[in-house]
Amino acid sequence: MLTKTFGSAVQGVNAYTITIEVVVSQGTNFYVVGLPDNAIKESQQRIEAALKCRGYRMPRTKVVVNMAPADIRKEGSSYDLPIALGILHGSQQLNTERLSEYIIMGELALDGALRPIRGVLPIAIQARKEGFKGFILPKENAREAAIVNNLDIIAVESMQEAIDFFEGRLAIEPTVLDTRDIFQQEANQYAADFADVQGQENIKRALEIAAAGGHNVIMIGPPGAGKTMLAKRLPTILPPLNMLEALETTKIHSVAGKLGSNASLLGNRPFRAPHHTISDVALVGGGSNPQPGEISLAHNGVLFLDELPEFKRTVLEVMRQPLEERRVTISRAKVSIDFPANFMLIASMNPCPCGYYNHPEKECVCGPGVVQRYLNKVSGPLLDRIDLHVEVTPVTFDQMTETRKSETSHDIQQRVEKARTVQTKRFAEVPDIFSNAMMPPQMVKDICQINPAGRALLKTAMERLGLSARAYDRILKVARTIADLAGAQDIQIEHLAEAIQYRSLDREGWAG
Template identity: 80%
Template sequence: MVARTFGSAVSGVDANLITIEVNVGQGTSFYMVGLPDSAVKESQQRVESALKFYGYRMPRQKVVINLAPADIRKEGSSYDLPIAMGILQASEQSFFPALEEYVIMGELSLDGKLRAIKGVLPIAIEARKRGFKGFILPKENAREASIVNKLDIIGVETLQEAIHFLEGKEEISPLVTDTRNIFYNSMEDYDFDFADVQGQENIKRAMEIAAAGGHNVIMIGPPGAGKTMLAKRLPSILPPLSLQEALETTKIHSVAGKLGPEASLVARRPFRSPHHTISDVALVGGGGNPQPGEISLSHNGVLFLDELPEFKRTVLEVMRQPLEERKVTISRAKISVDFPANFMLIASMNPCPCGFYNHPEKECVCGPGVVQKYLNKVSGPLLDRIDLHVEVTPVNFDEMTSEARSESSKSIRERVGRARERQLKRFNENADVHCNAMMPSHMVKEICKINQAGKTLLKTAMERLGLSARAYDRILKVSRTIADLNGSAEIRVEHLAEAIQYRSLDREGWAG
C-alpha cells in the first residue's frame, strides 16, 4: 500500500513543499530516495525505536520512501514524524483519514518524544499558501508557527499524541495567537534608553541623524568614552518595525534557530554585536547547508562592530557588497540562496593602539606613523559606505554627576519617525529606496540640490579640510536628513555646515 504525507524543506528564508511517499510491499529491504542527506537517512533507526516504544512495529517487508521533488536536497532530522506516520498508514497498522490535509514535521527521540526543529515560520507560511488545513509539529515550536493565521497549528509532545489526533481518538485544540496584540504590546519595550546617558549631546545628535536617514556610523574615541553604551541605545530611537518587517525578521531568526520555545514574533529591531574573532562565513552566512549570518540576523535592525580595526580584513571586506545591495547571495554548485541584509552598520574604534590620540587630557604614546597604520586596517572602500564619522570624547565629572535627566528615547524616536515619513513620501515611487542613505548617486543630484551659498561653503570646506571626493555625496545625503529633521523642504547652509563636521576621517592630516 502507498501512503502520502507532506513535509517541507527550507531554502534560504522560504520553504518548499515536500511530498513523502511510503510504499510497503513484498521484499525485505529499506530504501530512502529523493536526495536525502545523512541525517534524513538515519531517521530509519529513530523511527523504528519510537514505533516500538508505543507497541507498533517496523514492517519486515520492502519499504520504499520517496521524498519528492527528488531534485531538492532534504536535510536535517525534521522528517522523522511524517515518515513514521506514512509507515503506519502504508503498513495498515493505523488509518488516518485526514493525513493529507496536514503538513507534518518533527524530530523523534528514541522514546517517541518530539524535539524542536528550525525554520517553522516559513514552513507554516508555505502550508497556508498551499491550502492545507493545518500543521502538526513539536509543541515547543507551536507558538512560533501560530503567528500564521488561517492555519490550524497542532502542537504535539509525542508520536502517540500525533497518532491519536490523526486517528480521531484525541482532540487537540489549535493554538491561536493574537499576532497584532503581541506586536503592538512589544514594539516599544526597550532594554536601554537615551535618558540614562549623561552628557554626550553631540553624539546623541549624530545618532538621531543616523536613525532618521538610515545612515551608517563609525565612532572614534578613547576607551571608556561611552561608544558601546550609545550604540546599544540606537534601536530605541529607530522607527518601530511594521508588521511586514517583523514577519521578515522573524523568518530569518526562525531559519537560524534563534527563536526560543516561548518566542513568537520579533517585534523589536534586532541588535547584533559579534565578537571581532568572527569568521567571514559567520558574518555574511553560508556553510554546506547555507544559513543566515550576523548581517542577515540584523536585517531591519543594527549590526554593531566594536573595535573595528581588530576584525580580520577579509571579514570586513565581505560586507562591502551587502552594504550596497541590502542582500546576501550564497552560491553553491547546485543551489543559490538569497538572504536579506538591510541593516544599519554602527562601528566603533580607538583612534590608535594605545587609545589616546587626540585625547583632551591624556597623551598618546604611539610612535610616528602608528596612528595612520592603525587606521589603515579599515579599508577606504568600507569607509566609503559609512556616512557619519563621529569623534567621541570622555564625559567630564560635572556632566557625569549632573542630576538633570537627559531626553528620553521616546521623544527622539518621535522626531525620527516624522523625518522618515517625509522620506517615504519623497521616495514613494521608488520601491528600492526607503530612506536618504539608500539614494543612488543620480538621485542625490536631483533631490539634494543646494543654493549658491551652500556650494560656496562646501567648496571651501573641501579645500581647507582636504576632504576627499567620496565625502561629497555623503555630506549631501546627511544634510538632506538634517533638513528633514528640521522640517525644511530645502537644504540650507546650516544643514550643510552640520553635515560637514561628521567627516572626520576624510580630513587631510587627521591622523598626523
C-alpha cells in the same frame, strides 16, 4: 501499500513542500531515497525505538521511503514524524484518510516525544499558500507557526498524540494567536534607554541623524568613552517595526534557529554585535546548506562592529556589496539563494593601538606612522559607505554626576519618525528606496540642491579641511536628513555646516 505524507524543506528564507512516499512490501531492509542527508538516514533508529516504546512495531519487511522531488537534497531530523506516520499507515497500524491534509514536521526522541525544529514560520506560510488544511508540529513551535492565519496549527508533544489525533481519539484545538495584539504588546520594548546616558549630547545628536536618515556611522574614541553603550541604544530610537518588517525579520531568525521555544512574532528591531574573530561566512552567511549570517540576522535592525580594525580585512570587504544592494547572494553549484540584509552599520574603533590619540588628558604612546597604519586597516571603499564619522570624547566627572534628566529614547524616536515620514512621501514613487541614505548619486543631485552660499561653504570646507571627493555626496545626504529633522523644505547653510563636521576621517592629516 503506498502512503503519502507531506513535509517541508527550507531554502534560504522560503520553504517548499516535500512529498514523502512510503511503500511497505515483501522483502527486507529499510531504504530512504531522494537525496537525504545523514540525519535523515539515521532516522530509522529513532523511529524504530519510538515505535517500540509506544507499543507499535517496525515492519520486518521491505520499507522504501522516497522524498520527492528526488533531485533536491533534504537535510535535518525534522522529517522523523512524517516518515514514522507514513510507515504506520503503510503497515496498516494507523487507520486514517487525513494524512494528505496536513504538513507534518517534528524530530522524534527515542521515547516518541517530539523535539522542536527550526524554520517553522516559512513552512507555515508555504502550507497556507498551497492550500493545506493544517500543520502538525511540536508544541514548542506552535506560537511561531500560529502567526499565519487561515491554517490549523495542531501542536503535539509526542508521536502518540499525532496518532490519536488522526484516528479521532484525541481532539486538539488549533493554536490561535491574535498576532496584531501580541505585536503591539511586544513592539518597541527595550531594556536600554538614552535617558541612562549622561553627557555625550553631540554623539546622541549624531545617532539621531543616523536613525532619521538610515545612515551608517563610525565612532572613534578612546576606551571607556561610551561607544558601545551608545550603539546599543540606537535601536531604541529607530522607528518601530511595521508588521511586514516584523514578519521578514522573524522568518530569518526562524530559519537560523534563533527564536527559541514558545516564541512568536519579533517586536523589536534586532541588534547584532559579532565578535571581531568572526569568519566571513559567519558574517554574510553560507555553508553547505546556506544559512543566514549576522548581516541577515540584523535585517531591519542594527549591525554593530566593535573594534573595527581588529576584524580581518577579508571579513570587512565582503560587506561592501550587501551594504550597497541591501541583500546578500549565496551561490552554490546547484542553487543560488538571496538573503535580505537591509541593516544599519554602526562601527566603533580606537584612534590608535594604545587608544589615546587625540585624548584631552592622556598622552598617546604610539610611534610615528603607527596611527596611520592602524587606521589603514579599514579600507577606503568601506569608509566610503559610512556617512557619519563621529569623534567620541570621555565624559567628565561633572557630566557623570549631573542630576539633570537626559532626554528619553521615546522623545528622540518621535523626531526620527517625523523625519522618516517626510522621506516616505519623498520616495513614494521610487522602488526600493526608503531613506536618504539609499539615494543614488543622480538622485542626490536632484533632491539635495543647495543655494550659492551653501555651495561656497562646501567648497571652502573641502579645500581647507582637505576633504576627499567621496565626502561630497555623503555630506549632502546627511545635510538633507538634518533639514528633514528641522522640518525645512530646502537645505540651509547651517544644515551643511553640521553635516561637514561628521567627516573626520576624510580630513587629510587627521592621523598626523
